[in-house]
Amino acid sequence: MPHREWDAEADVVIVGFGGAGACAAIDACDRGADVLVLDRFQGGGATAISGGVVYAGGGTQHQRAAGFEDTTEAMLDYLRLETDGVVSDETLARFCEQSPDNLRWLERHGVPFEGSMAPRKTSYPTNEHYLYYSGNELAPPFSDAAVPAPRGHRAKGAGVSGKPLFGALRRAVARRPIAVRTQTKARRLVTDGERIVGVEVSEIGGRVPRGLHRVLAWAGRKLNIYYRPLGRMLDGPVANLERRHGVPRRYRARRGVVLAAGGFVFNRQLVAEHAPAYRRGSSLGTIADDGSGIALGESVGGRADRLHRVSAWRFFNPPLAMVDGVLVNNRGERICNEAYYGARIGDRVARQPDSEAYLIIDARTRAEALRQAPSQTLWFQRLQAEYVLRIGHVRATDLPTLARSRGIDPDGLAHTIEEYNAGAAAGHDRMGKDPAHVHPLSSGPFYAIDCSIRTQPGFPIPMITLGGLTVDETTGAVTREDGSPVPGLYAAGRNAVGVCSESYVSGLSIADCVFSGRRVAAALTEKRFQEEQA
Structure with missing residues (x-):
């Protein structure tokens, strides 16, 4: 049943103040719409802690x-x-x-x-x-x-550039008459029986609870980046504050609601259900990436798709010399071209038995990688390189011993390295790796670095989910099983199936946030839409 009373209203109500939500808000406002943005925390989402x-x-x-x-x-x-x-x-x-x-x-x-x-x-x-x-x-x-x-x-900025990228978008929103309500969790979509007309939320009330929620959420976000078990300890207190001090409110959307609340990588139950090969990876984002936005869309008939697609980033370059190694599964079989982008490598690892993979390098490769590390890495890459090259590996004087120590089939590894070395001697790699990085692995001792999909101290494998709600590709309207739109409901960013919902390369998700966010802004403000709603 529709609500007769609303706490506020706007032409466009956006759930989620990350990259997609910010882009949708800015463009819709500049096109003449009255905009309200809601966010469970302080805004930024996964975009603000990304590489920008x-x-x-x-x-x-x-x-x-x-x-x-x-x-x-x-x-x-x-x-x-x-x-x-x-x-x-x-x-x-x-x-x-x-x-x-x-x-x-x-x-x-x-x-x-x-x-x-x-x-x-x-x-x-x-x-x-x-x-x-x-x-x-x-x-x-x-x-x-x-x-x-x-x-x-x-985006230009020291360290990782998600912060300056989203900081600019936040300031652009602040310069406009866009209402932003933080520490506000969307609970339910409101319908008048035909279309989505608003959102029911729970907004933390009281100065002290809001301050404590803000501090705990900030600390949890930091801890989750580096060590999820510590961050998980704050999930309960954060949820308890939301439950005990949440004030129910209702916001009306005259033209439409936009779901831009991120993916579901922090919902481990959903990850295990839809993408079990990735269940041991490290979540990248915030605990608001729990699939709640997707669930809101499904609750009113929207269809979810591509939930099995996850991007896990197994980066071992830089230093670049690491590309000279050979990546094998636990059978000793080579997996892929080691020069591939880390997300593609992660995808190939996920297809292996038990999602296991090991990078095999020799003494020459290790020495060169240690030499390159200071000049080729940022601080977090340097820590990872130092860990895997000095501590986080198994070492042996010969390949058979290395294989047995690491749980790799010795015969399979011997065959793979023999074939690889023969190709290197002939100046050819059957998987197409750049000849500059194809060298015989022959100078012991040898090292096996665990590149499996599992969280390791010093060598995490960050991941994001790629699937979401199906949408009309012209407007961003959420669609049902039969392909018809859910009137008044739109989705953008990782709440929606988009350009990066099959595979991922760096920058494709944020680019899709801009593309899909501006798409829904155009659809909700074009003259034809306004005439149809009159």
């Missing part, structure tokens, strides 16, 4: 400044392979065509970028560089399908 990378191409000014020519067609050809039909060709083409403008849009709202090109392939560049190859562009079959171009645009 936006995947953009087709000839951005920063690509040109770095001396690279890129075209929409080349970007589209590359992403067709990565996305594998998760969205229509028309939508993917629109994403690529709008890419340069969406980057300029971010810059107009204060997000800083520049064209300082990283000198080597890396999972994340150092503070001197803000443009890089952030995916698999340089490796076959991708390099065969499209002319490679660097499309990873890292």
Whole structure:
């Protein structure tokens, strides 16, 4: 039944104040809509603690400044392979065509970028560089399908750049007449029997409970990044404050509700149910990434899809010398090209028996990696490199002993390394790895580094979920099983199936947040929509 009384109302009510929610709010406001944004915590979501990378191409000014020519067609050809039909060709083409403008849009709202090109392939560049190859562009079959171009645009800022990226979006929201209500948890969507007309929430009341909730949530977010067991200890107190001091409120949406509340990587039950191979990985985001936004959509008939797709990032480069190693499963079989982007490596690891994988390196590779580490890494990458190279490995004087010590089939490993070394001697790698990183593994001692999908001290495997609610790809409206829209309900970012819902490369999720957030803003403010609702 519809509510007759509302605590406030707006044209557009947005659930979630992360990257997608902020972009939707800014663009909807600039198009003339009255906007209200709700967030369980203080805003930022996973975007604020991300690397702050936006995947953009087709000839951005920063690509040109770095001396690279890129075209929409080349970007589209590359992403067709990565996305594998998760969205229509028309939508993917629109994403690529709008890419340069969406980057300029971010810059107009204060997000800083520049064209300082990283000198080597890396999972994340150092503070001197803000443009890089952030995916698999340089490796076959991708390099065969499209002319490679660097499309990873890292927001300029020391450390990890999610903070300055979202900080600029937050300030852009603050400069506008956009109402933002924090420490407000969406509980239920309100319908008038035909369409979604509002949101029921629980908003923490009282100065002391709000202050304590803010501090605990901040501490929990920090702890969850580095060691989830400690962060988990604060989940209960946070939820208890929400339960004991939550004040029920109702907010009306005259035109529509937008769900932009993130994925479900912190809902371990859902992860185990839909993506069991990833159940031992490390969650990246906040505890608000619990699937609640997706559940809201499902509660009114929306359809969820691609929930089995998770991106787990098994990065062992930098230092770049680590790419010289051979990645095998517990049968000793080689898994993939070690120069692939970490998310693609993680995807391949998830397909192995018990989701186990081990990087085999020799003494030469280890020595070179230790030499490179100081100049090629940021602090968190340096800690990881020092851990796996000095402590977090199994060491043996010969390969058979290494295999037995690590639980790898000795015969399988012997065959794989023999084949790999023969290819290296011939100057060829059957998996297409760059010849510069194909060297015989022959100088003992040998080392096995555990690259399995499981949380390890010093060597985590961060992951995000990629699936969400199905949407109309033109408007972002949430759709039912039969493909019809749920009137008045929209989704963006990781609440929605989007461009990165099959596979992931750095920057693709934030780029999709901008694309999908602006898409719903346009749909909810276009003249035809307003005339239909009159």
